[in-house]
Amino acid sequence: MSTPASRPGPRLNLRGAVDLSGLANRPQRPAAPASPPGPGAGPGAGPAADGAAPPAAGPAAGDAPVVVDVTDADFASLVQLSAQVPVVVDLWATWCGPCKQLSPVLERLAQEYAGAFLLAKVDVDANPQVAAAFQVQSIPTVVAVLAGQPVPLFQGAYPEPQVRQVLDELLKVAAANGVTGRVPGAGGGDGEPAAPAEPPVPPLHAEARDAIARGDLDAAAEAYRRALAEAPADAEAAVGLAGIELRRRTRGSQAPEALAAAQAAPGDVEAGLLAADHQVLAGDAAGAFDRLVALVRTTHGDDRDRVRSRLVELFEVVGADDPRVAAARRGLAAALY
Missing domain, CATH: 3.40.30.10 (Glutaredoxin)
Structure with missing residues (x-):
């Protein structure tokens, strides 16, 4: 095993080929x-x-x-x-x-x-x-x-x-991907007090997280839906459900193939939606938004409504405060009107 030669800048890729x-x-x-570290450790x-x-x-x-x-x-x-x-x-x-x-x-x-x-x-x-x-x-x-x-x-x-x-x-x-927790008991740094304890996780949220841990996305989605039925204003459940639905839509497909299909047929709504989902999963939200705004410009009727709805759903996944969402909202408005 050797130290690496120079490499291009880091790029997130959720679709690694590693089996854990x-x-x-x-x-x-x-x-x-645990043994305390010795001098100089x-x-x-x-x-x-x-x-x-x-x-x-x-x-x-x-x-x-x-x-x-x-x-x-x-x-x-x-x-x-x-x-x-x-x-x-x-x-x-x-x-x-x-x-x-x-x-x-x-x-x-x-x-x-x-x-x-x-x-x-x-x-x-x-x-x-x-x-x-x-x-x-x-x-x-x-x-x-x-x-x-x-x-x-x-x-x-x-x-x-x-x-x-x-x-x-x-x-x-x-x-x-719905992974939004924090390390239990983590403090704020040298000499600073520990962060306040997080409130208890609501039972249905805990049920959803347990389902995610065992790879049961369907059960996780159902738990978040039940949480929203009980509390429609539960923003965390809404974001969690949006993230789970994103993963369910991309289940069984691979990002390289999805992106290649969308590039080969830029007007294909199904291919464009799947490619945008994979881009958000990989951290390229700006690219996903640009793709869907371009589709909004070139589609009509039900197809345009589907693309617009997917774009709004991905806004939920990425977060309303993200600057990429604000820019894409402006682009969507311009494409629609």
């Missing part, structure tokens, strides 16, 4: 008590001197609840947690120079984001099964896990502004 099912279903080993520190593996979801150096060390044996807990909180996985090794540059950046940003994602650090030499599951060819490699699915992020020691950009885009993709 073996890790997700692995029986978990009882966690050993840092991001590149290896396992504890006594050979005990750190506990799953246990704190890494600095007792930061948003940064954890994980192993082959306990990675399953992170796959399960990813149904509620985005998990960013830093794959590194003690001998890797670029890893020692990148790891502090990731840890600092994990603290700054204060629980919006969990940073999981994996020593690839000590944990070859996790490295193999992610098909790691060079390090550092950074991937994410959302709702049990891998999201390739980037390879190499990217500078902090680019890493921050990738993380911001990841959180948008997470929201589009």
